[in-house]
């Protein structure tokens with residue numbers, strides 16, 4: 001029960017115990033009532049006995065009272081003949097038994113014949129009982145049975161209520177006993193009954209005498225108890241069965257007749273029930289607490305196991321984290337994590353601060369107060385990298401970092417956006433990519449370079465001429481161009497061989513390069529033994545000046561031409577010079593055409609010279 005109850009909630013348990021308590025109280029109450037009823041029954045039985053005894057006493061006293069009248073009636077034979085003697089006997093009886101109001105003789109026709117005392121009762125002489133008189137049936141009954149009968153109360157002629165006791169009289173006539181009326185004793189009700197009740201041993205009872213439901217006399221006590229204790233006993237007075245003695249016990253009598261046992265049993269039973277239920281409640285509470293304690297212990301044990309496992313896994317994770325940090329610290333790449341809103345450098349690996357020549361604390365401080373001292377374009381880079389949040393992607397940025405000695409190093413940063421626990425992070429991996437940049441630059445250079453002479457190649461020429469054309473058009477500045485061709489180079493090759501031709505081309509390239517003074521001027525191998533010199537900002541005279549320097553440099557080379565038929569005996573070049581103010585209606589192609597035309601004339605006019613584009617040779621041609 002306690003275990004099962006423990007699993008219930010306290011309200012249910014309390015309700016069950018309260019119900020049990022109520023049931024116990026009901027049983028105790030029932031027992032109390034049964035004991036009270038038993039006591040009351042017993043007391044009432046005792047009371048009934050007392051009432052019966054009192055009734056017997058009353059009947060005895062009445063017989064005493066009326067016995068004298070019966071004895072007077074027994075002497076009727078004598079008295080009938082001598083009324084004086086009857087009168088004297090009746091007087092004596094009235095004197096000795098003052099309860100009698102009067103002694104009378106009714107003859108056999110129910111007529112009042114004699115009455116003693118006569119004084120005051122004269123009116124009653126010759127009164128005849130007719131059948132409608134209330135006492136008439138009593139007379140008939142007494143006559144028929146031959147037994148004395150007491151009437152019911154009736155109104156006396158003298159006033160008040162009276163009772164008549166009819167004793168049948170008989171006379172002997174001719175040896176025969178014949179009815180001769182009644183000897184009649186008249187009592188005053190109060191007087192007779194008071195006398196009958198007087199000195200009864202019934203101090204503890206209130207006494208009442210009723211006749212056919214009418215209270216004739218009542219002798220109450222001051223502490224009479226309620227009607228529930230009313231006990232009655234019939235009283236037969238002179239064959240009149242209509243009298244009933246009613247008694248009520250006093251409180252004192254009841255107190256002696258009843259005990260406190262039922263009350264004690266009820267109180268002690270209630271207390272025992274209360275203690276039992278309280279003990280049960282305590283036991284259930286104890287069981288519940290035990291169950292809760294056990295459950296808590298189980299939970300605690302599970303928690304301990306869980307915590308041990310968590311600690312174990314934490315240790316493993318810490319070890320792993322340390323390993324990862326060690327590994328990232330030994331990485332050649334700089335790894336750093338930036339947290340956003342608020343912006344902070346969440347993590348930097350060892351490579352970050354070691355490669356820049358700072359301590360970790362110094363680098364963190366610098367990154368906070370002067371990020372541009374580490375990365376000159378930190379501001380724009382951060383803006384660009386934050387855009388990744390919107391794109392939810394990653395990107396590679398080319399930046400430069402400045403180390404503690406002021407050395408600038410290129411840094412390729414691969415950045416990725418991550419969102420964790422409601423916050424945005426940028427995971428960045430930086431790598432010194434100076435080597436790659438150099439390789440790329442070299443490749444770029446090679447792609448623009450002529451393999452034999454080391455000059456810029458035709459591809460670079462086309463690209464540069466176009467870009468310069470556009471640039472100078474915006475600046476409203478002329479663009480100069482020299483087109484060069486080696487003279488009689490076929491013969492040179494033919495006579496000295498191709499290798500000698502290559503060498504000659506290389507030397508020519510060096511010579512031409514040495515003639516360029518301005519930044520932006522460049523010599524390109526246009527194709528075969530043809531060269532082109534781009535001279536941004538140079539007008540025609542300035543172009544001619546450069547062309548003259550080239551002739552001088554080639555002449556200074558003094559490279560002998562094997563063909564003896566050539567006048568100078570030296571390798572020479574012919575140059576066509578042109579300069580154009582870039583106009584929207586013209587293109588770089590027009591400039592080339594002008595220079596080409598001038599070169600053609602230089603060749604035609606005998607070679608080893610420069611011809612400038614003629615004014616007629618405009619772009620439109």
Ligand SMILES: Nc1nc2c(ncn2[C@@H]2O[C@H](COP(=O)(O)OP(=O)(O)OP(=O)(O)O)[C@@H](O)[C@H]2O)c(=O)[nH]1
Pocket residue numbers: 452485486487488489490491493497498499500501502505527528529603607
């Ligand atoms: N060795 C060598 N020869 C080249 C190279 N490119 C072109 N040539 C030669 O240059 C010669 C050019 O000959 P041509 O175009 O006839 O002109 P030329 O002989 O120089 O005569 P003119 O230009 O009229 O003075 C050809 O024989 C080509 O083979 C090169 O890279 N190396």
